[in-house]
Amino acid sequence: MIIPMSKPCLDPSDIQAVTEVLKSGQLAMGPRTIALEHAVAEFVRAAHGIAVSSGTAGLHLAAIAAGVCEGDEVITTPFSFIASTNCFVYEGARPRFVDIDRQTLMPDPSAIEAAISEKTRAILTVDIFGNPADADPILEIARRHKISVIEDACEALGSEYKGRKAGSLADIAVFGFYPNKQITSGEGGLIVTNRDDWDAVIRSLRNQGRDVHGAWLTHDRIGYNYRMDEMSAALGLSQFQRLNSLLESRRLVAETYAQHLAKISEIECLMPLPTTTRMSWYGLIVLVAPGVKRDLLMRELETRGVPTRTYFSPLHLQPAYRDRFGFRSGEFPVTEDIGSRCLALPFHTQMPETDIAYVCDALKASLAGEGVRQVPSLPRNFGMPTTVSRSTPS
Numbered sequence: 062m063i064i065p066m067s068k069p070c071l072d073p074s075d076i077q078a079v080t081e082v083l084k085s086g087q088l089a090m091g092p093r094t095i096a097l098e099h100a101v102a103e104f105v106r107a108a109h110g111i112a113v114s115s116g117t118a119g120l121h122l123a124a125i126a127a128g129v130c131e132g133d134e135v136i137t138t139p140f141s142f143i144a145s146t147n148c149f150v151y152e153g154a155r156p157r158f159v160d161i162d163r164q165t166l167m168p169d170p171s172a173i174e175a176a177i178s179e180k181t182r183a184i185l186t187v188d189i190f191g192n193p194a195d196a197d198p199i200l201e202i203a204r205r206h207k208i209s210v211i212e213d214a215c216e217a218l219g220s221e222y223k224g225r226k227a228g229s230l231a232d233i234a235v236f237g238f239y240p241n242k243q244i245t246s247g248e249g250g251l252i253v254t255n256r257d258d259w260d261a262v263i264r265s266l267r268n269q270g271r272d273v274h275g276a277w278l279t280h281d282r283i284g285y286n287y288r289m290d291e292m293s294a295a296l297g298l299s300q301f302q303r304l305n306s307l308l309e310s311r312r313l314v315a316e317t318y319a320q321h322l323a324k325i326s327e328i329e330c331l332m333p334l335p336t337t338t339r340m341s342w343y344g345l346i347v348l349v350a351p352g353v354k355r356d357l358l359m360r361e362l363e364t365r366g367v368p369t370r371t372y373f374s375p376l377h378l379q380p381a382y383r384d385r386f387g388f389r390s391g392e393f394p395v396t397e398d399i400g401s402r403c404l405a406l407p408f409h410t411q412m413p414e415t416d417i418a419y420v421c422d423a424l425k426a427s428l429a430g431e432g433v434r435q436v437p438s439l440p441r442n443f444g445m446p447t448t449v450s451r452s453t454p455s
């Protein structure tokens with residue numbers, strides 16, 4: 062038996078929506094893209110929604126709109142997916158990483174404020190694993206220092222922070238629709254903002270630098286092809302219309318997991334924060350106890366047909382960033398500790414309870430595997446037959 066790591070939840074209405082696009086013959090940006098933009102913008106009560114070809118493309122355009130340029134610094138978390146930092150590194154800006162707090166897994170607002178310098182152009186928050194960042198104090202700090210806040214909400218569509226929707230907690234926010242997210246459009250992303258001026262710039266940059274009302278082949282700025290296609294938009298819209306039921310199913314999967322995992326003392330399940338008034342489950346992320354060798358555990362699980370992923374490897378230790386910015390290990394100790402103990406378990410919207418139970422049983426069995434738990438070093442019997450049977454600590 063092999064358990065899938067993740068799986069999009071596609072139903073006949075999704076397939077029909079995409080088929081209709083193919084029959085219509087209009088495959089590039091058209092009515093479905095516009096409908097998806099309106100639906101998501103209305104959902105988060107934003108004035109503008111702009112669909113793009115990926116979450117990464119959306120973050121890149123958000124960084125440009127926020128005025129991030131060569132030589133600027135952007136304050137952000139080193140505990141994230143690399144796109145949340147790449148998006149402004151593309152523009153020649155430098156990451157000013159702030160170590161995370163152990164409880165929230167995000168930088169503390171006071172630590173963010175302490176990192177602000179005259180080079181700071183923006184703060185980029187990441188709503189990690191569905192938990193929105195602590196937006197109120199961060200926005201207050203940003204207003205006082207006259208800098209912008211960009212919200213990477215790629216993992217948090219449908220989550221709420223103190224009753225407000227993820228994606229409405231900053232000057233601009235971005236959702237991602239990759240197949241392992243809460244809803245998918247295949248590849249795709251969507252920017253939401255209340256800033257009219259940013260909306261116009263972003264629509265132009267998305268479409269080769271043409272102004273929204275500009276003439277054909279007149280390019281006012283150097284833009285990109287970051288457009289979403291109509292098949293993706295139709296799928297995204299069809300999925301978005303089922304968002305509540307998808308999130309409800311994911312909540313049930315997460316709660317079933319939590320019940321099973323409660324019996325395993327070496328595993329701690331990450332939970333919604335007190336400020337998260339509605340949790341949109343991105344995945345099932347656990348922390349293994351400090352004495353457990355995570356990488357050995359992963360290998361044991363793999364042999365039992367249970368894939369897992371490390372979420373996240375600290376960004377400052379990525380070879381590309383070490384080379385470019387000279388980061389060293391030890392600089393962000395909490396991120397490094399959590400990064401070495403975090404594990405994403407298989408998770409998808411329709412995961413049956415039998416699969417969840419299978420994963421948890423495999424976890425128990427794998428924890429008992431050779432060398433997985435660090436045992437206190439045994440006295441060595443040099444020259445003696447090495448048939449010492451190791452007992453696992455209780």
Ligand SMILES: *Cc1c(COP(=O)(O)O)cnc(C)c1O
Nearest residue numbers: 115116117142144215216237239
């Ligand atoms: C998924 C994700 C993105 C965007 O990814 P794309 O694959 O480009 O859509 C950005 N940031 C975070 C934190 C993500 O999880």
